[in-house]
Amino acid sequence: MPKVKALCTFRFTDAQLDALRSVSSDLELRQQVCRNPEELTAALDPQVEVLYTFLSPSCLQGASGLRWVQLHSAGADHLPGTALWETGVLITSANGVHRTAIAEYVMASALAFSRRLPLMLHYQHRAEWPPKRWERFQGRELRGSTFCIVGYGSIGREVARQARCFGARVLAVKGNPAQLAETCFRLPGTGDPDGTLPETVYGPSGLGKALEQSDYVVLAVPSTASTRRLIGEPELRAMQSHAYLINVARGSVVDQEALVRALEEGWIGGAGLDVFEPEPLPAESPLWRLENVILSPHVAGFTPLYVENAALLFAENLKRYLGGEPLLNMVDRKRGY
Numbered sequence: 001m002p003k004v005k006a007l008c009t010f011r012f013t014d015a016q017l018d019a020l021r022s023v024s025s026d027l028e029l030r031q032q033v034c035r036n037p038e039e040l041t042a043a044l045d046p047q048v049e050v051l052y053t054f055l056s057p058s059c060l061q062g063a064s065g066l067r068w069v070q071l072h073s074a075g076a077d078h079l080p081g082t083a084l085w086e087t088g089v090l091i092t093s094a095n096g097v098h099r100t101a102i103a104e105y106v107m108a109s110a111l112a113f114s115r116r117l118p119l120m121l122h123y124q125h126r127a128e129w130p131p132k133r134w135e136r137f138q139g140r141e142l143r144g145s146t147f148c149i150v151g152y153g154s155i156g157r158e159v160a161r162q163a164r165c166f167g168a169r170v171l172a173v174k175g176n177p178a179q180l181a182e183t184c185f186r187l188p189g190t191g192d193p194d195g196t197l198p199e200t201v202y203g204p205s206g207l208g209k210a211l212e213q214s215d216y217v218v219l220a221v222p223s224t225a226s227t228r229r230l231i232g233e234p235e236l237r238a239m240q241s242h243a244y245l246i247n248v249a250r251g252s253v254v255d256q257e258a259l260v261r262a263l264e265e266g267w268i269g270g271a272g273l274d275v276f277e278p279e280p281l282p283a284e285s286p287l288w289r290l291e292n293v294i295l296s297p298h299v300a301g302f303t304p305l306y307v308e309n310a311a312l313l314f315a316e317n318l319k320r321y322l323g324g325e326p327l328l329n330m331v332d333r334k335r336g337y
Contacts, residue, residue, distance in 0.1 A: 217243060
C-alpha cells in the first residue's frame with residue numbers, strides 16, 4: 001500500500017519532524033520551507049496528499065492529489081478568494097495552540113491598565129517622583145471585577161479560566177450560546193471544556209447587556225463578515241466610563257474611528273490593542289499618542305511554545321487522518337473559520 005505523502009512548508013526542528021514522522025509508518029513527510037504562494041505552488045506535486053502551511057498556493061493545477069491542508073495559523077481569514085478556498089480540500093486551523101499565550105497577554109494588559117503601569121513607566125523614564133501619587137496611581141483590583149468575553153472559543157475560554165483565578169466574574173457572548181462544549185484542540189488543564197465558567201452566556205443580541213455590566217471587555221471573535229465592525233459607537237457608548245477594551249481578535253472587529261473618539265472623549269477608560277486596521281498601524285494614527293491606550297504590533301500569541309503546540313496538533317490530526325477519524329479544528333467555509 002503506498003504511503004501518504006505530506007509536505008510541510010514551515011520550518012520545524014529535527015526533533016519535531018521526527019515526532020511527526022513517528023506517527024505512522026504509512027506516512028512520508030517532507031519539509032520544504034516556502035516563503036510565498038509561488039514557491040508553495042512549485043513545491044506541490046500530484047503525490048502530495050497532506051499539506052502543512054500558512055500560505056495558499058497561487059494555483060492547484062499541479063496538486064491533484066491534495067486532500068487536506070493543516071494551517072499554521074489559528075485564523076483562516078486570509079484564505080477566502082484563494083484557489084484553495086474554492087476547492088473541496090479539507091482545511092484545519094491551528095486554533096487552540098496559542099490560547100495560553102494570548103490569554104496571558106489579555107491579563108497582562110488588564111493588570112497594566114488597572115495598576116497604572118504605563119503611567120509609572122512614564123515617570124520612571126523621567127526619574128521623577130510625582131506629586132499626589134496616591135491619587136495618581138490608584139487602580140482597580142481584578143478581584144470582584146467583571147470580564148465580558150466576546151467570542152467564547154479557545155482563546156476566550158482560557159481568558160475565562162485565568163480571569164476566574166484572579167477572582168473576577170465572567171460573562172461571555174457567543175454566536176450559539178447553546179453550544180457550550182469545546183471541540184477544538186486543547187492542551188490539558190487549559191480553557192473551559194464544558195463552558196461552565198461564565199456566569200451568563202449571551203447570544204449576539206445580548207452583547208449590549210453584557211457590555212454595560214463589564215469592567216473589561218475582551219474581543220476574541222474570528223474575522224468574518226458578521227463580526228466586521230462588531231464594536232462601533234453604540235457598543236462603545238454602552239460600556240462603562242472606566243471600562244477597558246482589549247482586542248486580540250482582528251482590527252476589523254472594531255470601528256477604529258469610533259474607538260479613537262471613545263478614548264479621547266472618555267466614553268471608556270482605555271484600550272489594549274494588539275490588532276489594527278490597517279496593519280502596520282500608520283504613524284499618523286491618534287492611537288499612538290493616547291495615554292489611555294496600550295499598543296502591541298500583533299504579537300500577543302508569539303511564544304516559543306506556539307510552534308511546539310502546533311506540532312502536537314499536527315501530529316494528533318495526522319493520527320486522525322490516517323485512522324479515518326474526524327479532524328480537529330475543521331474550517332467551515334460557510335462560517336469563514
